[in-house]
Amino acid sequence: AFAETTLRVVSLSPSLTELMYHLGRGEWLVGRSDACDYPAEAKAKPIAGKFADPHLEAIIGLRPDLVIANDLMNPGIIKTLDKVNIRVEVLPGETLEEYRACVVRLGELLSAKEAAAAEVARIDALLTQLPPPLPIKVLWVIWDAPPMVGGKNSLPDALIRLTGAENIAGNVDQPYFKCSFDWLLENQPDVIIWCTHDRDISEHRIWKQMRAIRENRVVSNIDPDIVLRPGPRLLGGVAFLRQQLAAMAKQMAVQ
Numbered sequence: 001a002f003a004e005t006t007l008r009v010v011s012l013s014p015s016l017t018e019l020m021y022h023l024g025r026g027e028w029l030v031g032r033s034d035a036c037d038y039p040a041e042a043k044a045k046p047i048a049g050k051f052a053d054p055h056l057e058a059i060i061g062l063r064p065d066l067v068i069a070n071d072l073m074n075p076g077i078i079k080t081l082d083k084v085n086i087r088v089e090v091l092p093g094e095t096l097e098e099y100r101a102c103v104v105r106l107g108e109l110l111s112a113k114e115a116a117a118a119e120v121a122r123i124d125a126l127l128t129q130l131p132p133p134l135p136i137k138v139l140w141v142i143w144d145a146p147p148m149v150g151g152k153n154s155l156p157d158a159l160i161r162l163t164g165a166e167n168i169a170g171n172v173d174q175p176y177f178k179c180s181f182d183w184l185l186e187n188q189p190d191v192i193i194w195c196t197h198d199r200d201i202s203e204h205r206i207w208k209q210m211r212a213i214r215e216n217r218v219v220s221n222i223d224p225d226i227v228l229r230p231g232p233r234l235l236g237g238v239a240f241l242r243q244q245l246a247a248m249a250k251q252m253a254v255q
Contacts, residue, residue, distance in 0.1 A: 007110065010062055012054050012069040015093050017042050018231040019103065020068075022119065023112040031062040038225065038233075056080060066109065070094075094175075096127065096158050099230035119232065126162060126235055131242060134164040136249045139189035139212075142176060144201045147184060151177045156193070159227060159234075163242040165191075165249075181206040191217045191248050193241070195224035217252075219244045 010031035011017040017036035020029055026041060035051035036042050048062060049055030052072050059067060059077075064086060071092040078088045089109060091102040100123045107116020140156035142148040150156025150167065154175035160167040168189045169177070184206070192212045194201045197220070202213050212218060219241065227237040 007065045008063060009110070010048050010059055010064040010067045011036060012048065012051065012067065012073060013091075013093070014038065014051070014225070015099075015229045015231040016068045016070065016091060016102070016106065018229070018233070019106055019119075020110065022232040023103075023107060023110060023115040025110045025112055028110065030064060031059065060084060060086065068106070068109075093230040095153065095155060096123065096230065096234075099123070099234070102230075122235055126238060130162070131164040134242075134245055134249045136165050136190040136245060136252065137168040138163075138165045138191045138193060138245065139168050139184075139187070140193040141201065143196065144194075144199060144207060145204055146178050147181065148176055148178050151175055155228060155230060159238055159241060160193075162238050163245050165245050185209060188212070190252060191219060191245060193222075194218055194220045195222060195228065197224070217248050219248075 007028050008030045009020065009028045011020060011029060012033045014033070014036045017029065017032055018038055020026055021039050021042065029042065029045050031046045031048040032042055033049060033051045033054060034047050046062060048058040054077060056077060059081065067081060067086060067088045069088065069090055071090055073090055078090070081088050091105055092098045093102045100120060103116050103119045103123070107113045138160050140150035140160060142150060149169045151169045151172035151174045157167045157170050168187050188211050190212060192201070192210065201207050201218065207213050222237065222240060226233045227241065
């Protein structure tokens with residue numbers, strides 16, 4: 001880890017930018033990707049390119065001591081930054097377990113071990129204090145046409161399990177998989193989670209054949225950045241999902 005002095009950090013990942021602020025190191029951020037939009041004060045920082053396509057000259061011009069990115073980072077850019085003696089730390093964060101490891105590592109890198117330990121304790125409480133089971137089957141739809149859903153070992157799968165519900169696609173051995181409409185009709189969920197707010201999932205004729213959509217059991221009133229961006233807000237997202245799914249389970253029990 002670095003010595004406990006102020007560092008100039010460029011973050012190329014929205015979840016890492018959120019985590020920097022959560023660990024009390026937001027003032028060390030000197031540059032970000034265009035997708036790093038939370039918290040609001042991060043938006044005042046200079047942009048160093050797109051999320052998956054950072055701008056090399058912009059990064060070098062910001063004179064960072066450290067660049068942090070997730071594993072979508074272009075390896076060629078890492079090599080080039082290495083040649084000009086700019087350290088890059090790649091921190092995977094696709095799952096809750098990876099996010100936990102990422103918190104520990106970033107706490108070390110940014111001399112923020114106490115704040116990191118507090119966040120790790122929150123994550124561990126979430127992972128160990130499982131709620132009572134919810135007797136409903138849920139499908140997390142990432143995209144509607146062609147249909148893509150959250151399968152085994154995906155972040156949506158983990159979040160559904162943490163609410164106590166069952167992921168109807170949890171036995172499909174792919175984190176994110178494109179499924180046929182036949183598969184959807186054969187595996188009818190009780191509830192659909194849909195976070196892509198600029199599209200109306202019920203418009204497609206096949207989706208209209210899904211019971212959950214016909215009976216208006218769709219959780220769509222949640223910010224996708226809270227539940228699909230592994231970061232400090234994720235724990236609140238799980239609590240919100242649990243509340244929504246529990247209400248729908250209760251409604252189904254009454255019918």
